[in-house]
Amino acid sequence: MGEAPKRVAIADLGRHVGETVEIRGWLYNRRSSGKISFLIVRDGTGVVQGVMVRGEVPDAAWETYDVLTQESSLIVEGTVREDARSPGGVELTLHAVTPVQISTDYPIGPKEHGSAFLLDHRHLWLRSKRPWHVLRVRDGLIFAIREFLHGRGFLCLDSPILTQAVGEEAGTLFETEYFDLGTASLAQTGQLYVEAGCMAFGKVYCFGPTFRAEKSKTRRHLTEFWMLEPEMAWYDWEDNISLQEELVVHLIEYALANHGDDLEALERDLASLEAVKPPFPRLSYDEAVDVLRSAGSGIEWGQDFGGEDQTLLTAEFDRPVFVHSFPRVAKAFYMKQHPDRSDLVLCNDLFAPEGFGEIIGGSQREDDHDRLIECIREESLPLAAYDWYLELRKFGSVPHSGFGLGLERTVAWICGLPHLREAIPFPRLINRLSP
């Protein structure tokens, strides 16, 4: 026997043409045509087809074909060869096949399945082509977000998950007992904490899971989702919008440059992503309502945009659309009042094209102590819960702004997914807590 072959990743096979290598992975599928058989092997980095010809491989290897079932783990050894007939352009002439564990009755087959069945088997579904590509894009976007922000002097300031203060709306909180301190709730947002952070570090962000107990059953909602929340001291609402635009452009460029293969495998229309270039249209709420009315919407001034309105609005443009200066009645208490219109606040939403809806909500924050107290009272929120937050306005208050970007909605948009449940590894929905 010669030396043990080098163990390589399938993703790197192109650099090992002509060499004999070892791959450790799982059987994705198999096909046979009598005296020639094909083992489609995946190892987490990619998929490669192994070929065995009867009489040209040891009988022991040849006979493993009959034993190996879908998703059995195995170790194969073979010679890397370029071959246009093979998907991926590279295939493996097998010399040895060693089963590690034989899988029996793997539930996910090559034919179609329903979404409920697949979600029940999410722990296994992750191995399938579609989730595999989606979650690679998700990982890439997380990396690109952090890269973008650190490149601009941001500091990551993690906000707590267990909180006492209410972030936005009471009534949609997940609650739990917290020792002698009463009820704790899972954070709906880290915003109040990054507001504290930006006064210490200038530009900060938090990025983690957030929780909403809304009983909504739509393709645009999860009960647990990841939100990026940058917060910047000395930024006004227009600086805020410019940063959002740069970030979104960066994410699209990153995805196209680094995940083109994934997006193609997902059959994403790349042309519509390539069209996402600055500047994005910026409409005031009043202008957006006019556009919607002339497009046939029955929206009344003061209402927030529904799903249909968002689709209608973005259909007018080929790139994401900013809408700013919303009515105060439609927005959260902490947003700063418009200097010329007391019925508006200095905020913005960003709507993704092609009906993917709102991916960002942001605003300049109310920085005046007394005015902020008025806002809290107007919303009938418990003033005591905001004591530390109010102190930020007593010790060197400055204009500041920030926004929240929904990661899953961004992933869904970039990957072209019809439902958010595919944009997160283990989705939490109103009727789903497992796996």
Next chain:
RNA sequence: UGGGGAGUAGCUCAACUGGCAGAGCGCCGCGCUGUUAACGCGGUGGUUGCAGGUUCGAAUCCUGCCUCCCCAGCCA
């Protein structure tokens, strides 16, 4: 929380007006030296979501319950 749709083999779905429970995939067996969700032939596989009712007879009609899917509201 409202509106709509659907539960039949392990999976995806058929079954006309109430009249023998079916197909493809999977799985098992046989065949095939380049397959691409391989293919051909044969076989395996059912408490028709649960409980009750109508009927000579119910997957099918009626009542209640459960579950899932889609849409709306709310939001990221």
